[in-house]
Amino acid sequence: MRSRRAVRALSELCLTSGALVVLFVVYLLYWTGVRADSAMDGEIGRLRDQWARHGGSAAVAPPTVPDAPPGEPRPDAAPPAPAPVPAPADGTGVTAPAVPGATASPAPPASPAPRTGGTAAPAAPPRAGAAFAVMYVPRFGTDWAKPVLEGTGLDTLKRGLGHYEGSAPLGGTGNFAVAGHRRTHGDPFKDLPRLRPGDAVLLTDGTTWFTYRVDTRPYRTAPTDTRVLDPVPAAAGYAAPGRYLTLTTCDPEWGHSHRLVVWAHLETTAPAAP
Amino acid sequence: MYPWIWRHLPGNAWVKSLIALVLVLAVVYALFQYVFPWAEPLLPFNDVTVDNNGMQAVTP
Numbered sequence: 001m002r003s004r005r006a007v008r009a010l011s012e013l014c015l016t017s018g019a020l021v022v023l024f025v026v027y028l029l030y031w032t033g034v035r036a037d038s039a040m041d042g043e044i045g046r047l048r049d050q051w052a053r054h055g056g057s058a059a060v061a062p063p064t065v066p067d068a069p070p071g072e073p074r075p076d077a078a079p080p081a082p083a084p085v086p087a088p089a090d091g092t093g094v095t096a097p098a099v100p101g102a103t104a105s106p107a108p109p110a111s112p113a114p115r116t117g118g119t120a121a122p123a124a125p126p127r128a129g130a131a132f133a134v135m136y137v138p139r140f141g142t143d144w145a146k147p148v149l150e151g152t153g154l155d156t157l158k159r160g161l162g163h164y165e166g167s168a169p170l171g172g173t174g175n176f177a178v179a180g181h182r183r184t185h186g187d188p189f190k191d192l193p194r195l196r197p198g199d200a201v202l203l204t205d206g207t208t209w210f211t212y213r214v215d216t217r218p219y220r221t222a223p224t225d226t227r228v229l230d231p232v233p234a235a236a237g238y239a240a241p242g243r244y245l246t247l248t249t250c251d252p253e254w255g256h257s258h259r260l261v262v263w264a265h266l267e268t269t270a271p272a273a274p
Numbered sequence: 275m276y277p278w279i280w281r282h283l284p285g286n287a288w289v290k291s292l293i294a295l296v297l298v299l300a301v302v303y304a305l306f307q308y309v310f311p312w313a314e315p316l317l318p319f320n321d322v323t324v325d326n327n328g329m330q331a332v333t334p
Contacts, residue, residue, distance in 0.1 A: 012275050023302065027310045028319070152323045154315060164323070179323040184314075189322070224325045249322045256318030 036186030051206035236263035
């Protein structure tokens with residue numbers, strides 16, 4: 001009789017813990033995604049409302065980005081600029097590689113990139129946890145749009161991508177660094193390993209469109225390797241100061257032993273509401 | 275445990291089933307709302323930044 005009760009208790013324990021594990025998997029794979037998707041849609045909707053109120057006609061769809069064939073600069077891709085903005089005297093941000101995507105090593109500085117000065121950096125840094133930009137990556141799908149929030153806290157990353165506090169502002173000289181979940185919470189950076197040199201990463205802050213070009217294949221590194229966030233990340237092959245973008249996520253897909261990093265440089269900027 | 279709960283639920287079998295269902299839903303709600311969000315950071319899926327603390331340390 002006693003052994004019978006023990007067996008019964010044991011089987012109940014197994015059933016209960018099994019159900020717990022299944023529920024937890026459902027929570028991770030499904031429920032966090034549902035919550036994150038609605039939170040991210042909400043953030044994007046709030047941003048667009050805000051831009052519509054303050055900025056006249058807001059940018060609601062990315063401009064058509066020509067998938068520039070590697071090695072061929074597309075002068076017509078640049079927006080019609082009223083006048084070329086003079087390059088900063090210190091030469092920062094004017095050496096965009098002329099051949100985006102041909103190689104991961106830095107292309108020799110060719111010509112000053114058109115219009116990468118002036119309109120870029122916002123005046124005040126956004127409030128921690130607040131969304132301030134929307135990112136589009138055509139490689140991830142035409143409907144892929146995620147909000148970028150200030151900070152990389154756990155709660156922030158549940159509502160979108162996180163901009164590393166202390167890294168450069170969007171479009172500014174230095175390194176604009178963004179982290180995102182690869183798995184769970186909407187899987188925003190699930191396809192980060194599929195990014196290839198030459199891919200476009202578009203960002204808008206409501207007034208300006210920033211088009212970044214990916215320069216490197218996904219780079220695997222240690223979690224403590226903060227040098228990937230340097231203003232001039234050497235591992236990307238950049239040599240001169242410029243306006244760079246860094247995307248980080250975890251690697252392997254479900255683990256945390258490494259990080260996956262992709263770098264891009266600012267190619268063009270365009271006014272969001274011409 | 276489960277037979278003990280079943281025996282202590284009031285009413286006939288139908289009422290018992292209904293109460294049991296409500297109990298199960300309440301437990302699932304508590305798990306999704308409180309327990310799993312607490313347990314999740316203990317798992318590796320949240321580590322998507324390179325040394326978060328180090329980066330914030332250099333922030334003024």
